[in-house]
Amino acid sequence: MRASGKCPDQRVFPAVLKCCTLLRDPKLGEAVHGCVIKVGVDGYLYTGNALMNMYAKFQGMVGLENQALELFDEMHELERSFLTGNESEPVDESEKCVLSNESNDGLKLRSDALDSSNQATVTANRICLWKDNVRKVFDTMPIRDVVSWNTVIAGNAQNGLYEEALMMVREMVDTNLRPDAFTLSSILPIFAEYVDVNKGKEIHGYAIRHRFDSDMFIGSSLIDMYAKCSRVEDSLQVFKLLPRRDSISWNSVIAACMQNLMFDEGLKYFRHMINYGVKLMPAAFSSVLPACAHLTTLHLGKQLHGYITRVGLDDNIFIASSLVDMYAKCGKIEQARCIFNRMERHDMVSWTAMMMGCALHGHAHDAISLFKHMEADGVRPNYVAFIAVLTACSHAGLAEEAREYFDSMTRDYGISPGLEHYAAMADLLGRAGKLQEAYELIASMQFEPPGGVWSALLAACRVHKNVELAENVVEKIIRVDPENIGALVIMSNIYSAAKRWKDAARVRIMMKEMGFRKKPACSWIEVRNKVHAFIAGDNSHPLYDKINEALGVLSDQMEREGYVPDLSEVLHDMGDEEKRRSLQNHSERLAIAFGIISTPPGTTIRIIKNIRVCLDCHVAIKFISKIVGREIIVRDNSRFHHFKDGKCSCGDYW
DNA sequence: CTAGGGTTAG
Numbered sequence: 001m002r003a004s005g006k007c008p009d010q011r012v013f014p015a016v017l018k019c020c021t022l023l024r025d026p027k028l029g030e031a032v033h034g035c036v037i038k039v040g041v042d043g044y045l046y047t048g049n050a051l052m053n054m055y056a057k058f059q060g061m062v063g064l065e066n067q068a069l070e071l072f073d074e075m076h077e078l079e080r081s082f083l084t085g086n087e088s089e090p091v092d093e094s095e096k097c098v099l100s101n102e103s104n105d106g107l108k109l110r111s112d113a114l115d116s117s118n119q120a121t122v123t124a125n126r127i128c129l130w131k132d133n134v135r136k137v138f139d140t141m142p143i144r145d146v147v148s149w150n151t152v153i154a155g156n157a158q159n160g161l162y163e164e165a166l167m168m169v170r171e172m173v174d175t176n177l178r179p180d181a182f183t184l185s186s187i188l189p190i191f192a193e194y195v196d197v198n199k200g201k202e203i204h205g206y207a208i209r210h211r212f213d214s215d216m217f218i219g220s221s222l223i224d225m226y227a228k229c230s231r232v233e234d235s236l237q238v239f240k241l242l243p244r245r246d247s248i249s250w251n252s253v254i255a256a257c258m259q260n261l262m263f264d265e266g267l268k269y270f271r272h273m274i275n276y277g278v279k280l281m282p283a284a285f286s287s288v289l290p291a292c293a294h295l296t297t298l299h300l301g302k303q304l305h306g307y308i309t310r311v312g313l314d315d316n317i318f319i320a321s322s323l324v325d326m327y328a329k330c331g332k333i334e335q336a337r338c339i340f341n342r343m344e345r346h347d348m349v350s351w352t353a354m355m356m357g358c359a360l361h362g363h364a365h366d367a368i369s370l371f372k373h374m375e376a377d378g379v380r381p382n383y384v385a386f387i388a389v390l391t392a393c394s395h396a397g398l399a400e401e402a403r404e405y406f407d408s409m410t411r412d413y414g415i416s417p418g419l420e421h422y423a424a425m426a427d428l429l430g431r432a433g434k435l436q437e438a439y440e441l442i443a444s445m446q447f448e449p450p451g452g453v454w455s456a457l458l459a460a461c462r463v464h465k466n467v468e469l470a471e472n473v474v475e476k477i478i479r480v481d482p483e484n485i486g487a488l489v490i491m492s493n494i495y496s497a498a499k500r501w502k503d504a505a506r507v508r509i510m511m512k513e514m515g516f517r518k519k520p521a522c523s524w525i526e527v528r529n530k531v532h533a534f535i536a537g538d539n540s541h542p543l544y545d546k547i548n549e550a551l552g553v554l555s556d557q558m559e560r561e562g563y564v565p566d567l568s569e570v571l572h573d574m575g576d577e578e579k580r581r582s583l584q585n586h587s588e589r590l591a592i593a594f595g596i597i598s599t600p601p602g603t604t605i606r607i608i609k610n611i612r613v614c615l616d617c618h619v620a621i622k623f624i625s626k627i628v629g630r631e632i633i634v635r636d637n638s639r640f641h642h643f644k645d646g647k648c649s650c651g652d653y654w
Numbered sequence: 655c656t657a658g659g660g661t662t663a664g
Contacts, residue, residue: 017655018655049656050656056656145655148655151655153656180656183657187657189659219658224659252658253659283659283660283661284660286661318661324662352662353661384663385662421664427664455664456664
């Protein structure tokens, strides 16, 4: 059009600007903005709205800065003036003439104009925030309508400027414009983020009063908002009342369940969604796969993976990251690695998921190597990435490397360590026996250390049998977290192990007074696509008698091989025989015995336990793996232990 | 011309 000499009018630009937005091409977009100004149609409502939307969407796009600096000097004065906005360049008729000149050089002129404004533009991107661009457009608009306000409000909300967004809603009301469905669905995510269910409900009420509550967009936002405020019941209710549902409404309700650990419920909605014939969007899998990862239901994860491959969603970075995580959590680290290697692009989350996987399997050097590759790739590690690499170091006892990463986090990336980083460091130093150093690190924290950080050190005190430090640590834990009975359980174990019976008894009395109820630890094993769960002393399993018999036989053989049960930490006062029996009834042993009797010889046995495998069981499983000649893989909350031929992959360092 | 959901976390 430009080449033919036809001067575009205001009706052209909204569509063109939308194209630039959808193409995610800031250079082109700002070139068109230049054109808008030159042609003199920047005062039109729709054009201004489209421009603001474009700049809001371009926020966060980076990568052209260096090029921009190089080109800055070559920039034409004309473009510089209107893009930096210090003075408004009058658009005179001769300029318009040149730009719309009907000549053979038309195309060249056009591309020249684009090129020079590109250079200016990219630089402008660097020197002004998107906010300034939007603001400039917004402030100079002669007329603003609801769409103008909604655009700026959504732009602020999506770019994390929450207070700014909310302020603009109030300003909007002051100019006698009513917030509509667009406004509400833009600001609801803010209250989800703030976990402010009261404000969220206020919006819900407003939506009902104005008959917006059957709007699918508002519905999804409400479902999400309630879910993030731990009010799943309300999420389900909103979903139920929606007259129409699209794939996003379904995905929101599935995610709502998963975020609140209602995995079975979430899977139920997932199946319903498929039955209703809703088109499966990539996001659907991003909620369901993590559920498989949590439940470690490998068979379901594999089915989903097969489905994903068939519909060609393999290359979606969200899905691929979830698959990496799912396979790693289900014990298939090679498969996770394979998917990771096949991804054409890695972002910070996929690197982190892979590192966590390696950490989980004790492959610390792989995790560190991944971290280095990530940095070399120009991907900035964030808070979570550092948790991953520190956890990996902790599981392999790499104290020096961990210290280096811990320091690098603040020094090189300006991320201040949070409680997870301190917990990982405390765990690591503690396992390495550097209890004093761990204590000092925690004591040096910028904020009051929560109980969880001290607990890492307490576990180390137990392994290294340091009663005095443990007492000190428990005191700190109880001060910040008086309900933490777990700490008392460990303390009582530590006293028992040191044969300080009186102290052990004293702690147990305290526990009783606090209304101590032992939360049972649970172990799961998947046999022929069915998950079997065991808790300590539970005899409700149909094969309990056989399991018990098998354990008895194993026990004899183990003792012949030199296994001595470690009775020192058994909680209750009872005779040795009773103590033995109580150890034998630990959930992981029941699960392993069930695995042995219900799978063919030689099959690997995989167990998931919801808390740390106990000291005695760790030793016992080594014996069992040798006696039955099987590989036994036990995953506790934080890591995998591979037992084979009487040895464990993590040695005695666990 | 404007709006909603999703991946990693001891």
